Amino acid sequence: MIVEKxxxxxxxxxxxxxxxxxxxxxxxxxxxxQLFSTNLEAxxxxxxxxxxxxxxxxxxx
Amino acid sequence: MxxxxxxxxxxxxxxxxxxxxLITLRSDYRQYPTYLHGRIIHLSLGFIAASLGALAIPAxxxxxxxxxxxxxxxxxxxxxxxxxxxxxLTELDQFELVPRGSTYIEGIAISxxxxxYLVMFxxxxxxxxxITWGWFPSTVVGVLTxxxxxxxxxxxxxxxxxxIEESDISFDEAGLYVDNIYIMNIGIxxxxxxxLKYGMGFILKPKNINVITTISNLGQQQAILHDASATLGVxxxxxxxxxxxxxxxxxxxxxxxxxILPLVRxxxxxxxxxxxxxxxxxxxxxxxxxxxxxxxxx
Numbered sequence: 001m002i003v004e005k006x007x008x009x010x011x012x013x014x015x016x017x018x019x020x021x022x023x024x025x026x027x028x029x030x031x032x033x034q035l036f037s038t039n040l041e042a043x044x045x046x047x048x049x050x051x052x053x054x055x056x057x058x059x060x061x
Numbered sequence: 062m063x064x065x066x067x068x069x070x071x072x073x074x075x076x077x078x079x080x081x082x083l084i085t086l087r088s089d090y091r092q093y094p095t096y097l098h099g100r101i102i103h104l105s106l107g108f109i110a111a112s113l114g115a116l117a118i119p120a121x122x123x124x125x126x127x128x129x130x131x132x133x134x135x136x137x138x139x140x141x142x143x144x145x146x147x148x149x150l151t152e153l154d155q156f157e158l159v160p161r162g163s164t165y166i167e168g169i170a171i172s173x174x175x176x177x178y179l180v181m182f183x184x185x186x187x188x189x190x191x192i193t194w195g196w197f198p199s200t201v202v203g204v205l206t207x208x209x210x211x212x213x214x215x216x217x218x219x220x221x222x223x224x225i226e227e228s229d230i231s232f233d234e235a236g237l238y239v240d241n242i243y244i245m246n247i248g249i250x251x252x253x254x255x256x257l258k259y260g261m262g263f264i265l266k267p268k269n270i271n272v273i274t275t276i277s278n279l280g281q282q283q284a285i286l287h288d289a290s291a292t293l294g295v296x297x298x299x300x301x302x303x304x305x306x307x308x309x310x311x312x313x314x315x316x317x318x319x320x321i322l323p324l325v326r327x328x329x330x331x332x333x334x335x336x337x338x339x340x341x342x343x344x345x346x347x348x349x350x351x352x353x354x355x356x357x358x359x
Contacts, residue, residue, distance in 0.1 A: 038249050047303045050235035050248035057248075061302060 006060050008044045011036045014054040022057075067119040070191040070199075071112075077203035078111020078184030079104070081210045085176050103173070106142055110135065110177045114184030118192060135181060143174040158297050159290040159306055164280020168341045172214070179210040219285070220336030222272040223265040223317075227328045230262040230320060240264050242311050242318030252303045256322070259296040259304075261331060265317040271347050273315035278344035282308040285319060288338045293331060294324030 011025045012018050013033055025040070027033040030053070037048040037056045046058040086103050113135045120128030147170040154160045161169075183206035191199035219225075228240040232253055237244040239262035247253050267273045275281060286306045290297075297304045306321040323331060348354075 034249060034251075038251060041249065041252075041303065042300060045300055045302060047245075048248035048252070049246040 004061075007057050008046050008060050009040050009058040011040065011048075011056040011058070012054055017052075017055055066192075069196070070188045071115045071119060073191045073196065073199050073203065074115025074118075074184035074188030075108070075111045077187040077206065078114055078180045079108050080203070081183040081207045082107025082111070082176065082180045084207060085179070085210055085214055106138075106177060107180050109138070110180040111184040114181035115188045117185055118188045122192070139174045139177045142177060143170045146170040146173045157287070158295055158299075159287050160283065161287045162280045162283030164278065164341050164343050165284040165287065167343055168284075168339070171342065176210070176214070179206075179213060183207060183210060216342065217340045218336060219265070219276075219338045219340060222269075222340060223267055223276060225332045225335050226264045226266070227332065228262040228264045228318070230257065230260050232257070237320070239309075239318035239320050242309050242316070244307050244309050244318060244320045245305075247303055249303070255296075255304065259322050259326075261321055261323060261326065261328065263319040263321070263331065263335060265319060265335070267315050269349075271345075271349050274346040274348055275340065275344050276317055277310055277315065278341070278346075281341050281344035282317065284341055285317075285335060285338050286321065289319075289321045289323065289331065289334055292334045293321070293327075296322040296324060 007022045009023045009025060010018050010020075011027060011033055013027050013030065015024075015026050018024055025036050027036055033054075033056060037058070040046075040058050041048040044058050044060065046060045049057050049059055051057060082104060086100060086107070113131060117129065117132065120126075120131075147166060150161065150166040150169060151163065154162075154166065183203065186206050187199055187203040190202035230244075231238050232247070235246045235248050235253075237247055237253075237256065242264075247256060265276060267276060286308060290306055295306065297306075304322055306319075308317050308319050310317055319335065321331070325331075
């Protein structure tokens with residue numbers, strides 16, 4: 001089976017909502033959340049997707 | 062007939078065939094084939110095709126029937142042309158910011174093969190005309206076959222099958238929309254601003270039922286994106302996957318939402334570019350031609 005998409009990182013301000021196998025970055029503010037997502041997006045060559053205002057994921061397409 | 066006149070007949074055929082190849086070999090916005098080297102390869106192959114076509118008639122007249130087997134060599138040769146084109150373009154496609162996609166590549170490769178057969182045919186007919194009627198009718202036939210080759214070359218374009226309208230792009234939360242068609246999820250606000258600033262949206266409305274299936278082909282959609290990006294430029298780099306031109310489909314009515322990031326932001330020009338994207342042979346489907354729908358025999 002070929003996995004085409006993968007979650008490379010999870011960035012959140014709401015720790016209790018996330019878990020699992022991908023690296024999780026816990027932020028304290030919304031600004032930090034945006035900053036982390038922007039940086040991780042650039043570093044990982046993935047796309048930052050917003051699941052809710054508190055949870056962002058970086059996905060490799 | 063003497064060997065002298067055969068020579069002239071073959072010469073006429075070869076010239077007509079090679080000319081046909083020269084005329085059908087055009088570098089356009091696709092920048093393919095590239096100048097000089099790519100051209101020389103295809104002109105040489107065209108010359109070989111023309112020679113094979115021209116030789117067939119004198120060989121037959123001299124009762125050398127086995128010479129016709131030469132034509133099978135030609136067929137193998139031209140299939141290799143198609144392979145060569147496919148391989149080269151597939152290799153190059155990995156390094157395109159917006160790739161052509163394999164359907165488009167196959168379409169280009171097929172036309173390279175097809176044009177060689179047209180060349181062979183042109184040479185064949187011209188030689189035949191020379192031997193039966195003489196040099197003047199042969200010239201006329203040569204010109205006619207070249208005209209025929211040119212008319213075979215042009216397929217239909219997207220403007221013939223869809224209506225193209227410019228449309229607003231908007232964000233609903235993180236979702237990017239062209240009109241009411243969902244394109245993708247963009248999380249970061251900075252990217253959203255960039256997209257609103259540089260992005261453009263178009264809606265393609267299919268004109269009939271056959272068209273719906275044709276434009277739903279992913280290869281056809283990729284061809285639209287590639288041509289638009291190649292002609293209008295693209296606001297994208299290797300490290301910015303969020304800035305990717307995309308096409309999504311409205312499942313209700315088969316319309317396409319086209320989202321592009323052009324450097325040249327001229328809606329009229331963009332419409333023209335999208336309108337002149339070729340309809341790929343491999344994407345064309347004709348559900349209305351199904352005989353069991355028409356009540357005919359299965």
